Amino acid sequence: MHAFPVRLTESPKPLPKDVSKSFGDAYGDHMFLMDYDRERGWHDARIEPFRNISLHPSAAVVQYAQTIFDGSKGYRRADGGIHLFRPQVHVERLNRSAARLCMPPVDPDLVLDAMLRLTRIDSRWVPSEPGTAIYVRQTMIGTEGLMVVRPSNTYTFMIFLSPVGSYYAQGAGPVRILATEARVRAAANGGIGTAKAGANYAASLLAGVEAHAGGFSQVLWLDSIHRRYLEEVGTMNIFVKIGGEVVTPPLGDSILPGVTRDSALTLMREWGLAPSERPIDIEEVMAAGRDGRLEEMWGVGTAAVVSPVGELTYRGESVAINGGRTGPLVQRLYDAVTALQYGKAPDPYGWRVDVPTE
Numbered sequence: 001m002h003a004f005p006v007r008l009t010e011s012p013k014p015l016p017k018d019v020s021k022s023f024g025d026a027y028g029d030h031m032f033l034m035d036y037d038r039e040r041g042w043h044d045a046r047i048e049p050f051r052n053i054s055l056h057p058s059a060a061v062v063q064y065a066q067t068i069f070d071g072s073k074g075y076r077r078a079d080g081g082i083h084l085f086r087p088q089v090h091v092e093r094l095n096r097s098a099a100r101l102c103m104p105p106v107d108p109d110l111v112l113d114a115m116l117r118l119t120r121i122d123s124r125w126v127p128s129e130p131g132t133a134i135y136v137r138q139t140m141i142g143t144e145g146l147m148v149v150r151p152s153n154t155y156t157f158m159i160f161l162s163p164v165g166s167y168y169a170q171g172a173g174p175v176r177i178l179a180t181e182a183r184v185r186a187a188a189n190g191g192i193g194t195a196k197a198g199a200n201y202a203a204s205l206l207a208g209v210e211a212h213a214g215g216f217s218q219v220l221w222l223d224s225i226h227r228r229y230l231e232e233v234g235t236m237n238i239f240v241k242i243g244g245e246v247v248t249p250p251l252g253d254s255i256l257p258g259v260t261r262d263s264a265l266t267l268m269r270e271w272g273l274a275p276s277e278r279p280i281d282i283e284e285v286m287a288a289g290r291d292g293r294l295e296e297m298w299g300v301g302t303a304a305v306v307s308p309v310g311e312l313t314y315r316g317e318s319v320a321i322n323g324g325r326t327g328p329l330v331q332r333l334y335d336a337v338t339a340l341q342y343g344k345a346p347d348p349y350g351w352r353v354d355v356p357t358e
């Protein structure tokens with residue numbers, strides 16, 4: 001365990017009453033922080049009361065979006081214990097995001113220790129209602145004041161916690177999604193789509209607003225070159241089951257390599273389903289929807305876990321999937337992933353990391 005100073009709050013906040021229907025409306029009492037400059041590298045690792053941060057108006061994060069984040073979840077088990085789910089993989093991805101945005105890597109062991117320690121200190125914030133979790137958000141920002149465009153020489157790294165319930169207002173039921181040709185989330189062949197960079201989320205906002213205005217929950221992102229091949233759905237990786245074949249798009253340089261995607265592929269391989277990773281043409285999906293071969297469609301991600309798609313709309317045409325109901329494979333995956341996450345099933349892959357009780 002890395003040692004760093006802890007300053008506890010003198011005014012703990014009241015806990016939210018019921019987090020099961022909300023997502024991120026409250027934040028824990030404490031946060032982890034450390035700073036970076038070229039002389040000292042990362043330094044001053046510490047835990048402090050949760051607070052606002054102050055920034056130079058011309059900070060690289062403010063002007064040029066030099067910011068990345070990652071997010072994993074912690075779960076409270078029936079025995080009261082808490083563990084984080086695959087936190088190391090999230091930290092590895094954070095360092096890949098950092099490299100893409102010219103930011104300095106963090107020490108993965110130190111950051112894992114910080115995540116565990118912070119969750120331990122704020123353990124009263126880890127909810128226990130069914131379907132709830134503590135979201136552990138890591139963020140790195142460029143803090144140097146800059147008028148020219150270049151990588152910042154100084155950075156701040158933060159971890160903070162938020163108790164969360166269901167990502168979608170309507171809970172875990174099937175959602176309506178809209179395939180958009182007009183807008184793209186991330187550019188192929190050299191963009192930053194594989195990084196969990198704030199700029200990708202800014203780029204996604206308008207399409208999301210337009211989809212919501214049309215009564216859809218999420219955008220189905222198509223590739224930036226042909227505007228044909230499925231990439232992701234909202235902030236999730238996408239899967240379809242067509243004529244018995246389970247398929248997800250291959251990881252290119254415009255798709256975020258999701259941890260839940262990897263967990264789902266691992267489980268389905270173990271179940272003998274031989275999921276394919278190959279390009280999926282939207283025309284293929286719509287044709288399958290028309291002739292009844294589109295059996296199931298779903299998104300996977302830390303926030304919403306496994307989220308069924310009930311209806312897909314493309315060029316004004318809508319197809320219902322499994323009659324708009326949750327299909328058997330989606331249900332099986334949801335049950336298996338959540339059983340692993342909540343500690344209700346054995347953990348053969350070593351995906352759970354216990355939060356120490358000391």
Ligand SMILES: Cc1ncc(COP(=O)(O)O)c(C=O)c1O
Nearest residue numbers: 235236237256258259260301302
């Ligand atoms: C754009 C995008 N795709 C996919 C995912 C799913 O990734 P993960 O399963 O690691 O949460 C996320 C969420 O983190 C995301 O923001």
